[in-house]
Amino acid sequence: MKNIKELYKDEIKMLVQACHRCAELGYVTSSGGNLSVRVEENLILITPTKTPKRFMTEDDICAIDLEGNTVYAPEGKKPTGETPFHARIMRMRPDIKVIVHTHPPILTGFAIAHSDVLSKAILPEPIIEVGPVLNVKYATPLSEELSESFDKVITKSNAFLMENHGFLICGCDDVLNTVEQLQMVEAMAQSIVAAKCIGKVEFLSKTDLDELEEVIKVRSLKIPGLEQTSLKDIY
Numbered sequence: 001m002k003n004i005k006e007l008y009k010d011e012i013k014m015l016v017q018a019c020h021r022c023a024e025l026g027y028v029t030s031s032g033g034n035l036s037v038r039v040e041e042n043l044i045l046i047t048p049t050k051t052p053k054r055f056m057t058e059d060d061i062c063a064i065d066l067e068g069n070t071v072y073a074p075e076g077k078k079p080t081g082e083t084p085f086h087a088r089i090m091r092m093r094p095d096i097k098v099i100v101h102t103h104p105p106i107l108t109g110f111a112i113a114h115s116d117v118l119s120k121a122i123l124p125e126p127i128i129e130v131g132p133v134l135n136v137k138y139a140t141p142l143s144e145e146l147s148e149s150f151d152k153v154i155t156k157s158n159a160f161l162m163e164n165h166g167f168l169i170c171g172c173d174d175v176l177n178t179v180e181q182l183q184m185v186e187a188m189a190q191s192i193v194a195a196k197c198i199g200k201v202e203f204l205s206k207t208d209l210d211e212l213e214e215v216i217k218v219r220s221l222k223i224p225g226l227e228q229t230s231l232k233d234i235y
Contacts, residue, residue: 004072011175012045014175018175018176025186028053028103033100033102037174037175038090044086048077049079063079065087084147093155104166118133120235127212128221131234134159141165157224209235
């Protein structure tokens with residue numbers, strides 16, 4: 001691991017910072033959640049199992065390949081038990097560099113309720129940066145079935161409610177920015193709860209989406225997901 005630690009010391013440092021940030025925000029508790037960063041086509045840095053994110057250090061980080069095989073694990077550590085879906089998602093989405101799986105309280109509430117409201121067009125920033133939040137059917141944590149449950153939706157967006165489990169977001173740049181996007185989606189979920197308490201949730205119109213798509217084109221942004229060419233394909 002010495003060469004990997006030297007070659008990717010900045011990425012490892014950023015991954016640990018992201019772990020601390022998720023804990024600081026209250027998006028993970030105890031040893032829950034897991035994060036990974038692709039540093040080469042077939043090399044992924046990943047958090048270990050049974051290690052609280054707020055205590056994570058650079059010496060704790062493990063490495064796997066795209067098949068989910070352990071490339072390196074420090075003494076007394078091993079990669080998260082949810083390695084299978086990290087590896088599977090990155091095999092299916094070559095553009096994905098980051099996966100952050102956490103249990104934010106409000107988003108997890110939506111996951112428990114099996115709500116699909118977050119898949120609708122509500123706020124412009126999450127539409128541009130993240131895409132619709134799609135539901136992934138419940139499967140036992142750590143199971144291959146859970147890994148396979150992403151197959152039908154992984155090419156359609158970068159954000160997913162894992163029913164009765166938590167939330168997963170994929171990123172195409174760096175892990176700290178992906179955590180910022182996670183915070184954006186959790187804030188949107190909080191706003192939706194507030195809107196439901198005050199009145200009702202109003203969705204953006206097709207005209208609103210057409211105008212938003214012009215903004216995306218002017219800014220040369222990529223619509224989240226691999227299969228989408230237009231916001232009309234999504235919402």
